[in-house]
Amino acid sequence: MRIVPLLIAIIVSFALYFFVFQRDTLGEMSGSTQPSVETTDATQEQADVNAMAPPANRDVTDKPVVKVVAEHSVAEVLDSAVILRGETQAARSVNVSAETSGRVVSAPLRKGSYVEEGQVMCQLDVGVRASSLAQAKAAVAEAEVGLSNAQKLAKGGYAAETNILTAEAGLERARAALAQTEQDIANLTIEAPFAGLLESDTAELGTLMQAGSICANVIQLDPMKLVAFAPEAEVDRIEVGTLASARLLTGTQITGRVTFLSRSADPTTRTFRVEIEVPNSDFAIRDGQTVEMAIRSEGKSAHLVKQSSLTLNDEGLLGVRIVDDAQMVAFVPIQVLRDTREGVWVAGLPERADIITVGQEYVRAGVPVEPHFEEIN
Known part of the structure; x- marks a missing residue:
């Protein structure tokens, strides 16, 4: 045993x-x-982390189909406009001044009055100019007789040719003095250079005016100029003759055309002067009002998308996520053209695009999706 x-x-x-x-x-x-215990634990830990991560950050090797809401979008031509802010300016504004001295003998016109071209605004007293005119006319007549006598004597051989030249010179001096006197008398009447409104009273009756003294200020408000300054980035989009619309702070809407675009930049602001001419027959637009202008430029192909559809990618680029032909997510960077109440007009998308409107924050490029399309009213 x-x-x-x-x-x-x-x-x-x-x-x-x-x-x-x-x-x-x-x-x-x-x-x-x-399998070893360590290997099993590591595999389980990775699976748990991947399951807890958002769908946009999960391992791309694990591609579950995600349900999202999308909408069909077709590009439209959007009228692009250059938006500028400026002010209104009178087409003309002139301080009408006296060209000779004299006392005002006409009743004044009050500011706000409308004057026609050539209308008398200030009339100065003739004074002793009437006597000067008569004297100048007599001098011309005397010089004419002197020239005639010199010509007769020279023809008979009793005077030299130099006597004729002297007489001719005397006649020209007399005529010049007469013309100067007549012009001085004409300058006593101060007229409106163009039709417009008086921005100040004309000179008061009895006022002694000297050459250069202001009779009144006249402005022309029809047509009215809209003046703004375009930055360098926008100036190439503006052309003379382009249709433009504008809005005053009062809400008044007006339209006109670009009549001037500066070729030289302001040395301080590096901007270019732009002028738009608009009709103002009723003088409703005043000189110096603030105005916002929209100058039409070449249209762009754009999509109208909801603001909530906009998102950022990992690089911080603004764009939207779309569904491609393979039912996969694709990120497309966009450029915002205009913000409206209905949505945002953007450029950069293809002609037709299926834009993800719900769930775009939970997917990323390359993830397969099952889109459900919205009905567009």
Whole structure:
């Protein structure tokens, strides 16, 4: 009966041998059939992290189909406009001044009055100019007689040719003096150079005026000029003759055309002067009002999208996410052209695009989606 303890001793010896000397071989044999605890824990941890991450940040190798809401969008031609802010200016504004001295003998015209071209605004007293005119006319007559006598004497051989030249010179001096006197008398009547409104009273009756004294200020308000300054980035989009619309702070809407575009920039602001001419027959537009102008330029192909559809990519670029032909998400950078109550007009999208409107923040480029399209009213 001693054989049983002997067999047990042999088995224990073999077990100790393999445990001590062949432990690596046993580990390899065990690993081929069951994963290690560390490997299992790491795999489970990665799966848990991937499951907790937002869909846009999950591993791209795991691509579940995401349901999103999208809408069909077709590009339209949007009338692009250059928006400028400026002011109204009278087409003409002149301080009408006296060209000679004299006392005002006409009743004054009050500011706000409308004057026609050539209408008398200030009449100065003739004074002694009437006598000067008569004297100048007599001098001309005398010089004419003197020239005639010199010509007769020279023809008969009783006078030299130089006498004729002297007489001719005297006649020209007399005529010049007469013309100067007549012009001086004409300058006593100060007339409106053009039709317009008086911005000041004309000179008061009895006022002594000198050459250069102002009789009145006249402005022409029809047509009216709208003046603004365009920045360098916008000036190439403006052309002379282009239709433009404008809005005053009072809400009045007016239209006109660009009549002037400066070729030289302001040295301080680096902007270019733009002038627009608009009709103002009723004088409703005043000189110096603030005005916002929209100058029409070449249209652009654009899409009207909801503001909530706009998003940023990882690089911080503004754009929208769309569904491509393969039912995958694609990010398209856009350029905002105009903001309206209905949405935002943007450029940069293809002619036809399926824009994701709900769920765009939970997907990223390359993720497969199942779009449900909105009905556009």
